[in-house]
Structure formats: structure tokens, C-alpha cells
Amino acid sequence: MDTIAARGLDGLTMAGLGREVGMSSGHLLYYFRTKDELLLQTLEWSEGRLGAERSALLSRPGTARERLDGYVDVYVPDGPRDPHWTLWLEVWNRYQGAGDDARARQAAIEGAWHRDLVALLAEGVSRGEFRAVDPDRFATRMRALLDGFSVHVAVGIPGFGRDQVLEHVREFVEQSLLARP
DSSP states (O other): OHHHHHHTTTTOOHHHHHHHHTOOHHHHHHHHSSHHHHHHHHHHHHHHHHHHHHHHHHTSSSOHHHHHHHHHHHHSOSSTTOHHHHHHHHHHHHTTTOOHHHHHHHHHHHHHHHHHHHHHHHHHHHTTSSOSOOHHHHHHHHHHHHHHHHHHHHHTOTTOOHHHHHHHHHHHHIIIIIOOO
16 A cells, blocks of 8 residues: 555556565466556455444544544545555546446445445434524535545645645534524
8 A cells, every 4th residue: 555655556566576575476467467466456455444443433432523524534535645544546547448347346345434424414304403403415415525625635736635635624514414493
């Protein structure tokens, strides 16, 4: 993950990666077949780690709003070239014309984030913490907002640092989810 984040997939060779991890390029190719498969499996591994972190924070006691803030905190990149987000940018770039298997694997990852957010929103609505919204539709819009801001943070667009993005998201949540008509 760190190597892909530092150099991008185009700057990575199996021989160079093999030297870094103490394996032959043939050994790497045996397990991953292609650089694209290496990228996708690295993303799946990274998402597995983030998924465990997300699950732990969502199962903590506290208000739905507190856990929503935690969800956002895990979602938004730490800064430019965040290794996790760099993987996503590489996958989106490489897999524009991807086959059904690659798309299904990406959809499974995206689906886990979406289902967790929908469940959290539904809980907040049922407890009266959030105004009555359709949790699925709101989650779709919120994740689009998070994705857009996160790409800006990950590529280092001036004026879109992590702190600024978190403030924008807090303001969005307050205005659209907490505000009572």
C-alpha cells in the first residue's frame, strides 16, 4: 500500500516491489497475476482494516451523532497522498473499463460503507436524534459529498485540507440532518 501510494501503480514494478518485500517478482506474479490484481487485493486488504475500525466505532455506546462524526472521521483522508485514498484513486483510474468481477469487488467495498451509514442514519431517525429522512437516499448524497471532498484532500487541492472538509461536513449535517423544520 505504501509503495503504491508513494509511486502510483505506473511507477511500480513487480521486480522493485519484490526487492522491497523480500520476494521475487515471479513469486508476486504467482499470487497476484497482474499489477491490477495486486492493486485490487491491496485495496480489499486496506478496506478490511478500515472496515474493522468502522465497525468498532459504530458499535460503541453513544449518540448516533457522535458515531456519525466517527464515521466521517474514518472516511475523510488524513491529507494529500493518504495511502488508503491513493489506492482508491488508482482503482478508479485503472478500472474505468473493468470487467464485471472487478466492478463487483469495488461495489462490495462501497456497499459496506453505504450499509453502515444507512443503519446509523436509520437508528438516529428512530431515536429522534435526526430529522425524518430516507436513510438510503440521505446516505447516497452524504457519501457523494464525502467522496468529492475526500478526493480534494487526497490530491492536495488548496483550501481543502482535512480540517476544512470536516467543518463543511459538520455544517452539512447540522443544516440537513439536525435542523428541525
